[in-house]
Amino acid sequence: MQNGQRPPRQTMGLITLAFLAVGIGALAITLVAMGQSRRLMTGAREVAASSLTSVRLLGHLDADLQKRRILVDDHIFAKAPSEMKELDAQILAIDEEIRATSRMYDRWTNWPQEREIWARTQSDLAALDAPTARVLALSRQNRDVEAREVMSQVSVEWAQVGEDLEALIALNDRGAADSLARMSVIGRHLNELLLGLGLAGLLATLAAGRWASRQVARREAKVATHTQGLEARNRELDAFAGRVAHDVRGPLTTLKLAMPALGAKLPKDDRTLELLGRGIGRMESLVEDLLTLARVESQATGNCDPAAVVAEVEADFAPRIAAENGALRVAVHHADVSCSGGLLRQAVTNLVENAVKYHRPEAAPEVEISGAPSDGSYDLRVTDNGVGMSAEEAEHVAQPFYRSPRTQDRPGTGLGLSIVRRVAEASGGKLSVQSWLGRGSTFVVRLPLAKMIPPRG
């Protein structure tokens, strides 16, 4: 359980990336769409504005041209030279205005058709200049009848100019209306796009969320299957170890029970019985150690207080160490670590057992057990002044059945430190060793701290 069933970092990274991609994509589309629609809107607005200006200018032009015709008529009608002179000046002024308006309108033409009509209008107007000049000249000489005749000759052209101007106005009117319509269409499209984008974003978020949760669920299912498989294997191993132990312990009992009968038949100084007993004892320890080793995983649940566990071990060993004139010093802080109390006791027992067993012949065993939280974990150290190990030996010391060549004569199964290591690892911690040949060793069992309030007492 301590390993947790959260999906690994990789999946979380993928999920975050997916959300980020969706978000950035939506933002980019929105920005592009807004820029595009703004450009289109601006274009349409410009067209609309220029059309409206054109309409105004064309209206102006039309009015001026009509005024000019009236002035020309007045000129023909007028008799007094002074009157005619005044009208001449007015016609000149209005001509100037017409030219100015034409130049201005020239800049506001939008469409090819418009330009075509405008070019025709301009050439028509230019063609009318000469007859008008003749009319005015005849009028000045008061040849009114001839002047009127010339005027009536060009009336078709005048009408054509008027029609063209009307066509231009209609064209621009329509253009302005079109542009305004286009603007409203763009606006509507933009609204639709934003709405669609919002919906798409919502859907994408939902899809991404669904995908993410499915990913997490799949990962969890995988972990659960794996955990189930491991649990099943642990149960099997547990049952197997129990069966083997049972079947080995039976014959061992037979051997042990046979010893008294055998002893009665042997001479007093015969060592056979002692050797037999020792052999049986070794097999017993081996079975117990193998059983413990095989069952560590299936029993590695729960929390305990290392101080309480160490106190028990201290009580177990105190008489034996005192008998060897040794010393056992204990300084263990209270804490709540995730490790089964029974297993930790076994581990500490094995470590102290080793410390006592492998003491130097010339020095009494001095064993120190200390424990304190460190870096979010809990370090339990067992230090001795024993024979110590070389770096190479220290590397192999926690392998099952490894025994140092220098200490093979001492009793042991070669499983004690394997058990300690497996207890540490099954609890989510580890075992490390520091050793100095001929001076002693320090074994550190690092255990995870349980996230709970330490027990009282």
Next chain:
Amino acid sequence: MANLLVVDDDQDLAELLTGYLESQGHSVRVAHDGLEGLRLVSERQPDLVLLDVEMPFVSGPQMSYQMVLRDCGEELIPVVLLSAVTNLHRAAARVGTPYFLGKPFDPGALSRLVARALAERRAPSPGQAASP
């Protein structure tokens, strides 16, 4: 001294147990499975039954239930469980006996436990559990 019944499917062990307990002055009968054990119990009540847990046909715990059922619990014959199973204390709790010894045991420990069980049988209440 006492009339004992050894029930164990390990024939070698049963034979050695018999020899050892007889050398201690007890009279011993042997059965190799629960059915045979029940037959011997009904033939003549033993003072104490030394019972293995795992046996063919009728296991140790099953045999002890049957013993209680057949005499309606009037004669509470003490049972000493002897077994190599890994959770012997639980089996003992199921059987309801305070006496159990994990194999492999020392002959001395066995004779001490037998003596204690016999002594407590005569006392009104056996009391606390024995340590294996």
